Amino acid sequence: MKKEKSVVLIMGSVLLLFLIAFGSLCYGGWLQNTRTLSGIQIIVMLFVFFGSMLLALAILFSNYSFLLSYEFLKKANKYNNYEFSKINNFTKDRVSQILKKERFKEDDSYFIKKKLSLAKDSISYYVRQIDSLDVSYTIKTEYARFENKQKKVNYACLLLFIYCDQLMDMDFDNLRNLSVDQSTTDDLFRTKPAISSLVILVNSQTNEAYYLDIQKKFSISLYGYSCRTIKKYFQ
The missing domain is CATH 1.10.287 (Helix Hairpins)
Known part of the structure; x- marks a missing residue:
């Protein structure tokens, strides 16, 4: 207050x-x-x-720093109240078939596609599916790998699908914190070049996938574009 x-x-x-x-x-x-x-x-x-x-x-x-931090916390609190979106039947085979059908090209364990965007010229999507025993460690290593891979595009987004035999509360907490931070950062800091990420956790036993959708139909942030891409292809 x-x-x-x-x-x-x-x-x-x-x-x-x-x-x-x-x-x-x-x-x-x-x-x-x-x-x-x-x-x-x-x-x-x-x-x-x-x-x-x-x-x-x-x-x-x-007062720029104060106003920026206030706006960051305001948006973060808003996104923190969102429920996770769920996608059923998110198997590796189904995901791969959809990506191939949508003309994503396979390169070094990624599915890659560049899409034109009126707001951002073009966005290069890098989709990676990976099994994990430690979600937090997997995210850190995959982020480092992704940053080293893409350096020649203005806008790039990693869609990271992490498959686990069992998802713990801690995994969902990590997913929420990461997604809120990424979506809020994308909203407030629109630089060029820019990279972003959207992580989806998948229960390998039930093939149910979870991610945080910021629920903006007309968002021009990279995270917003990624949410619309997920819904377009898989929901």
Whole structure:
């Protein structure tokens, strides 16, 4: 609550200063239509305009880290409340058949496809299926492997399907933390080049797959594109 009040105060102050700045221009224009402005009046008007603008920008830049951290926590808390989406019959054979049908090319244990995007030129998807006994370790090693593999594309996303004989609560906690962090980072930091990832945990005994869907139909983040790709091909 304290942080929310601080954000409201900061943004309210900035908005007020912007209004004062543009109000001074509008007032000056109105005066000029009714009478001739003196040199002192013009100087005062310009001082109010530029002074208000510079002060507003100074407030924004000085509080940038605070505002960014607030927005990050706000989005993360929102995504943390989402339930995992489930996909049935997520077998390796079925997944491979669908990817081949959609013209993904096999290369060094990845299925790879580049798709055009109006918002991001093109996105290269790297799909990898892997068995695991330790989800956390598998994610770390696969991330390192992926970062070393792709270095020539502007936008790349790893779709990592991890198959386990038994999924523990700790595995779902790791999946949630990782997915929330990735989706929130993608929302706030849109750099070029950029890489992202979406992890799906699969119970090999039941062939049920789980992932965190951010539920945005028109998201232009890499994580959002990945969610739509999963739903398009497998749900």
